[in-house]
Every structure is written in structure tokens, then in C-alpha cells.
Amino acid sequence: MTATVRWGVLGAAAIATGRTMPAMREAPSATLVALASRDPAKGRRVAQEFAIPRVHATYEALLADPEVDAVYVPLPNQLHFEWSLRALQAGKHVLCEKPLCISSEQVQRLCAARDRSGRHIEEAFAFRNHPQWAKLAGIIAAGTIGDVRAVHATLAKQFFDPADVRNQLEAGGGALYDLGSYAISACNLVFGRPPARVVAALERDPAFGIDRLSSALLDYGDRHAAFTVGTQAGSDAWGTHQQFSVLGSRGWLRMNFPFAHARPTACQIEVGDAGSVGAFPSATFSFEPANHYLLQVERFSRRLLGDAVPGWPIEDALDTMRTIEALFASARQGAWQDVASCTALPASAPAT
Template identity: 35%
Template sequence: MSHVSWGVLGAAQFARNFMAPALHLAPGGKLAALATRSADKADGFRAIAPDLTVHDSYDALLADPAIDAVYIPLPNTMHVDWTLKTLAAGKHVLTEKPISMQAEEIDQLIAARDDSGLLAAEAYMIVHHPQWQFARDQIKAGAIGDLVHVSGMFCFDNPDPDNIRNKANTGGGALRDIGCYVMGGARFATGKEPGEIRSAIRWENGYDVFSQIDAQFPGFTYHAVVSTRLSPAQEMVFYGRSGTLRLTTPFNAQVFGEAKVEVQRGGAETQVHRFGGARQYELQVAAFNASVLTGAAYPCPLEFSKGTQAAIDQVFANARTLD
């Protein structure tokens, strides 16, 4: 195999705007097929990949022998089933987050991955961004001293009742959509796992719209706010004994703002490290392609995804309800 030929299950807007360009532009691969019954939506993908093959069903795309890997942007409740079907069809698979609704479901994905010898992963793009890799390396090297506290925030306002993120029956809600970033980002940067988690959730029509999360990690405390009913805001801050490390645009780099890491030590001048040229979706696909083509270890395996989902499960299980 000289390159990875990608297919996409469903013409989701996010896939069209972000992942389809990444699939076609990242080194080692190309966008080759789409499964949709909507001619209008297919045209948007053809603008990216003029030679695109369009299938009228998901099963038809999975049966296409020209496709090596499949990207799945379907509703959250469909992720596990279609990831398993893709692996059974002999295709590598990159599935949008959350790849499962419960951490225990990921065990069957790991088993299917291992049995098939194929790559299966969650599309968790931030760990591929150099700002997060830089932050992890700085914390590990002791640049801010012993870690004492971590705080995170990811919010935006999404009141549209027709938006899939606002539908309980398809796994909507703020925690599953964006809570994984404030929790998974802390886990990635520190290499630590949360112990006790306490939380409070505000609900609307059966799905969560605001959460505050407090946790005890080994050696440091953690607090985060996640909401789809607040003005847009995002930030991750790591507080150490001798300094502070701040990611100003940790999740939507180049969309929300410039990707920067600010490091302040004691009374010294703040050092600003900029990562404006990095495209995290392309970096994610490039890493996936390299793993498929060369056997290189994938930077974000399902085991990592299970750890984040297990923490989100605890947030739900331990939550008190807010008015």
C-alpha cells in the first residue's frame, strides 16, 4: 500500500468543513469515497476530492475494495456499532469522539482491533497538536515545578433545538461533546489519572448543558467547567510550585484563536510560545496514515480514550443536579 484511501460514513457538516480536507491533504492518504443519499451534500465533498466515489449506503462503502480506512462522524450512539462493522469489513477506522457512550464498551473495540490487526482509534485531535506536546514536555521536565492544581474551561452557546448536540436520544450533551477535552487534556499533559471525582450538572430535556467538575489527581487538584449554554471560552492552566503554564486556545486552534502556550516562572517575564502554523486535524490524519503504512505506534490508542471516557462516566455517576 503506497497511500491510505479514505471513505467517510455520512456527510456531516463537521466532516465536510474539517475532516474531509484533512483526509485529503494529510501526507500518506487521500479522500476517495463518501456514503450519503444526499446529492447536495456530496457536492461539498466533491469540491475537496473531485474523483470522489459516492455510495448510497454505509454498507456499500464498507464493501468497496478500494477503501483502506473509514472515518465515522455519525451520531454518538452509532459509534460503537459502526466501528465494529468497519473492522469486520477489513478496514482501519477513525471514529469521532466520543467513540463510545460508556468506557466498558471500548473493551470490545480493543478486542476487535487486536483480533483484526487493524488500527482503530478515536478522533481526539488535540494530542497531535504541538502546543499540547510542548505543554506535556514542559510539565514533565519540571518547568513549573511540582504540579499543584489544574483548571480547564470549554464553553460555547448552542441553543439550537435541531442541533444533534441537543438531542438526548443520540447521545448529545456538553460532556460527551467537549468534556472529553478538559479531562483528556489534563490526563495527556500530566500522565496522571483522576481518583475521586465530584461534579454538578444542569440538565435540559434529558441532556447536560453545564457541568462543574472537581477531582483529585495524584499530587494535584483539578477543576473544570464545561457548557453549551455560555459565551465561547476555552483555556487550560497548569499551576506549579514555581510557575504557571497556560494554553490560551487549547481545543479549537486557529478557529477560536491562535494556539499559544504561556509559561510564567516566579516574577520573571512570561514566555509566549506560538504554534500558529499547526493544523491539528491534518496532523491527526497524518499520524494515522503513518501508523497504517509503517506500523508506527499511534499516539492516541483506544486505551487512552477509555481512560477519558471512564472519567466522564464518573462525572455523570457522581453528579448532583443544578437548578
């Protein structure tokens, strides 16, 4: 491996050209060396824009490129598993957009492929790289709000384009896969484990068939989490509506922009202690705008180069996907569903 990690990108999706590829150009430990595009004209145009030296006409050709160390997979949801698996089999490290897969069985197969290949793979939750999440962990670890009792999350945005993958049922669209994965990942991050059982209420779009409004209660035993996610609600701006709060035995904290920042934006964590009333904080921690896509690429690259930086194993993605499957099962059955014993069915399976 060279002094920097040499990256290749499969496809020229908007998330890649708008956020991750610009980050690769700025990250000191990364070099963007190759792009694969099945649209030759688009491939040449994007390569010229980002000064990418090689454009491959097929994804297979990029995976065979000996000058590529790591592959970024921003393809539609239903293609994540196949091309992450192929990349690992080709000896490449993998950063794959969320959701990593659309079934827990697929994630298990990626875990096995990772172990066989000895390569590193992560689900691209860029938000985890933002410094506010390290601060949140520090606040909780210090006992500032006491023992964590509950977590609440909300994410919503208006997505009405039929061509948007979020509105394509068989492609892994819908609120739970797209936005719920953030909420579940964050809840598990706070509690350090997946929930034992879940219950959900889903409302589906009559034309698209996807869940457009999903609410869930997650039971962690002595602790609870609740979230609501919607793909036809809230903001119609450049970013989703987002809230995340933690209730402690002696206080609380609240984040006003916890998840994906489509544009680097200043944000805050507000903390209430035992003497706080209403929603008025006793302390506020402010964060300057931070490009967490840049932070993600740099951290991932430094990890491959041997630096002692954080990493998130895809077992986290396995917990998230098992929880999503249990939520779909709960909505079908109208009852609580044990996460560990859930028998997975496709999200598109009809309600009973």
C-alpha cells in the first residue's frame, strides 16, 4: 500500500459526486484514482471534474485494478450486498453506503467474506465521525445526566419522486431502511447493544408500497428507545428534519442536528441537569460546521494505513438489520417481536 489509500468508486451516484468524492480529494490520507461507470459519457465527465486518472467501463474492471486499495459503494440499496461481496473477494477494502444490506442474511455473508479476505469493511454512516457524537459519549460516560433511561429520535423529509430509490419497494426503499437505520444505529450506539424486542406501527404509501411513516418502540430491558421516521413529512429543504434526545436518571441531553449534514452546519448539544425545568438547558456545547464525509474518508483511510483510529464493525449493521426485520414483522403481526428470534421476511411482504 502507498503512503495514501488509493480509492475507486463504483458508479457516479449523487451521494458520491456531491459528498464523498469531494471528500476524497480533500482527505490527506486518500487519493481518488479510479471510477467505474456504465455510462461512458457520464464517467468521462465526472472523471474530468474530479481529476480521476482512470475510468473503467465496468465495475468488474475496477475491482480488478491493482492500483485500487479501497472501494466506495454508493450504488442503489439492492446492489450493496453483491458489489461489497465482490469487492472483498477481489481483495479490496470496502466503504458501503447505508443500508449495508437489505437482509440480515446478507450481512452475515459479508461478515464471513470479510473474515476470509482479511479486508476491512464498514457501513458508511458518516454522522458517527462528527465530533458531537464523541462529546455525547463523554457526557454519558461522565455521569453528567445519570444513568441513561431512554432515547428518542425523529427523522423526516419529503420524498415524492417515483424514481428515487426511497420510493422503490423492491430496491429497499421506505422510511425504515433509509431513515430508521440512522435512528436504530444511534440508539444502539448509546446503549451499546441491540434491543431485545420491538413493536412498530407502519403506514404505507398506496402507490409506492413503501412505509412512508414508521414509529417504533425498542425495549432494551431496563431501558427504552422510541423513534418516528417519515419520507413524506417534515422538511422539504436541503436536509432532513432531525432530533435526538437522551433521558437520564438525573438530567437529559438534546442534539439539534445529530445525523446526516448534507451541508456542513453548526450544531449544538444542550444538556439539562437535575435542576433544569422544561426544555431549558443548564449547559450548551456548540460545534463549528464539520464535513463528516471528509472526516469519514480520512478516518477510514488512516485505519487502513495502520493508525489507531476508531472503526465500526459490520456486526453493528447486522444488529440494525435484524431490528428492521423485527419491526416489519411486528407491524405485520400487530404484536411485540423478539429481535433475536425473528424469522426474516422481505420488507415487501404483505401485512396480515
